[in-house]
Amino acid sequence: MRIRVVLAVVAVLAVLLTAGCASAVDGRAFAGPQVSAGLDPQFVRDNDGSDDDRLAAAVLRDLEGWWGEQFPRVADGQRFEPPKGYFSVDSSRPGPPPPCTESTDEVEGNAFYCPRADVIAYDRAALIPVLREEFGDSAVVVVLAHEFGHAVQQRLEDTVATSASLGSGAPTILSEGQADCYAGSFLRAVHDGDTSDLRTGDAGIDAAMSALITFRDPVGTDARDDRAHGNAFDRVSSFQDGYADGAGSCAQMTLTNRSFTQQAFASLSDAQSGGNLPLPDLLRAMGTDLDRFFGALVKAKGGQWTAPTIRQGQDACGQGAVGLCDGGVVQADEALDGIHDGLGDYASGTLLASRYALAALAATGRPTTGPAAGRTALCLAGAYTADVGAPGSDFSLSPGDLDEAVNLLRRSDDAATATDGTVADTTAYARIADFRQGVDGGADRCLALR
Incomplete structure (x- = not known):
């Protein structure tokens, strides 16, 4: 992510791609079971x-x-x-x-x-x-x-x-x-x-x-x-x-009914950093932006909102790398450092957004335990993602942020975990689909998942 400031475009970045359809970049995946096949x-x-x-x-x-x-x-x-x-x-x-x-x-x-x-x-x-x-x-x-x-x-x-x-x-x-x-x-x-x-x-x-x-x-x-x-x-x-x-x-795909999120870097400095903020900076600044979005959502649904406190280096209450713990505290354990350094800042951001989403569910009288809560929290993290960069937001998405979220979701179920440790989405396909529901349909569609 990038904190929103006025940036001058100081260079045009040329990206060299291979001519064919398979131009691999960094990243490994987990092998699935073999397809049973074999033909002369x-x-x-x-x-x-x-x-x-x-x-x-x-x-x-x-x-x-x-x-x-x-x-x-x-x-x-x-x-x-x-x-x-x-x-x-x-x-x-x-x-x-x-x-x-x-x-x-x-x-x-x-x-x-x-x-x-x-x-x-x-x-x-x-x-x-x-x-x-x-x-x-x-x-x-x-x-x-x-x-x-x-x-x-x-x-x-x-x-x-x-x-x-x-x-x-x-x-x-x-x-x-x-x-x-x-x-x-x-x-x-x-x-x-x-x-x-x-x-x-x-x-x-x-x-x-x-x-x-x-x-x-x-x-x-x-x-x-x-x-x-x-x-x-x-x-x-x-x-x-x-x-x-x-x-x-x-x-039936056309440019009229299909949009793409891929974008070029807006500045040389953004390209040099990969659009990534250091974890302490992200935690400080993103808390304010999450408070903006989820506070407005809770108020719109008739609830009372108190922004969670973020604590780094604390046990995550059995919810993976980041948890919504007792007293409305979002706690991040040491595993978040590895996620942040290995996958990028919006992998961390997606986890934070999903925990704030659980806090919003609690503030509107909705359960934060059980499979449906985890799915809804992940979807709401997607809804927040789509709102990043809106008027009043302190952030805008960098070109790699959505990829970082997708990479997190294909590797980990932390963002789909409820406060009791229950996970509904056991496949990467389901996790990414729920996240996309929020990106495409907004918070109301997420709350209708329950």
């Missing part, structure tokens, strides 16, 4: 028959079958034609390059769809095995489903009669967001057992989202960049919308 990859050009190629082949065949059913629903009944070819590339050694490239080096650590040749290529040396090791097999599914989504977009663009086409002038971040949405809708089919060869559980869905989070754009990338894919919040939001609402909802 003979239809994939230059494959070596390995388990990695067999998994990729199973994903591609299930994508063909699933889109064969889905495409007519979004394309005015027109039949789906699969891509013209698939290429497995070993980027670790010289060899024949796939279409649309001049050497195998161009595919290193990447996967792409080439509309000119209507083919999908992936690196079996430095992409597929890395995804499997870092996240689990579901990460391979989401990456290839994303690229397949671009093939779907090309077909919709060629189908003049349908309103589902983005059009050739669509900004990159919109087309990438729609591809993430399509990937989410396919992963829902895999999760629900609606595909022939692939299966995964809740942990696999979390692992797929973790891959998207890791492949987010570098913090500070302008959303207007012609290679922008979105920050972690944008990418996960698109994925979850597709997972929850299906491919038809993805096909």
Whole structure:
């Protein structure tokens, strides 16, 4: 976060991105259970028959079958034609390059769809095995489903009669967001057992989202960049919308009904600090801003508000790194220092906001214990986040803040913990979804969750 002051833009920051769809940045994730799959990859050009190629082949065949059913629903009944070819590339050694490239080096650590040749290529040396090791097999599914989504977009663009086409002038971040949405809708089919060869559980869905989070754009990338894919919040939001609402909802994405939170740094000093405040400064200043938001909310609901006191280096009352303890005191134990230094200041800020949210629930006569209280507190933390920077706020969000919140929620259930230690949201998917409800719908939607 950044304390609101008048800043002069003293430099234009150029962010260099790789050309393909998989440009990894910092961050690791937890591997989910393997997708049960394995198909003869003979239809994939230059494959070596390995388990990695067999998994990729199973994903591609299930994508063909699933889109064969889905495409007519979004394309005015027109039949789906699969891509013209698939290429497995070993980027670790010289060899024949796939279409649309001049050497195998161009595919290193990447996967792409080439509309000119209507083919999908992936690196079996430095992409597929890395995804499997870092996240689990579901990460391979989401990456290839994303690229397949671009093939779907090309077909919709060629189908003049349908309103589902983005059009050739669509900004990159919109087309990438729609591809993430399509990937989410396919992963829902895999999760629900609606595909022939692939299966995964809740942990696999979390692992797929973790891959998207890791492949987010570098913090500070302008959303207007012609290679922008979105920050972690944008990418996960698109994925979850597709997972929850299906491919038809993805096909209707436009700049009119879709907003993106990714932003460039406003100043050189903000970029140099990563938009992060030291923890003591954050605790002092953020308490005032949280008091502003939650005090107004409590008063609007007919309650009496007394701002909590924040104490650092204290036991968190069994609620993780930060707890709302007896006497209305928000206590942060030493674990918060590690979260702050490792994930960023708005990871700490999200935890603080969720504890202030519990104080607001108590002040309006609502329970602070049990699963519903934890969910509501997390949602209200999202509502507060959406209000940061409003008139009267002492803060504005820095470009990396929402990513920091998402990274916290994918790793920890602390922000969804009630005062009795109960946790309702046991998956990263559910935690991020509840947080997003607050960001998108505000406090009233959160209070209606109960």
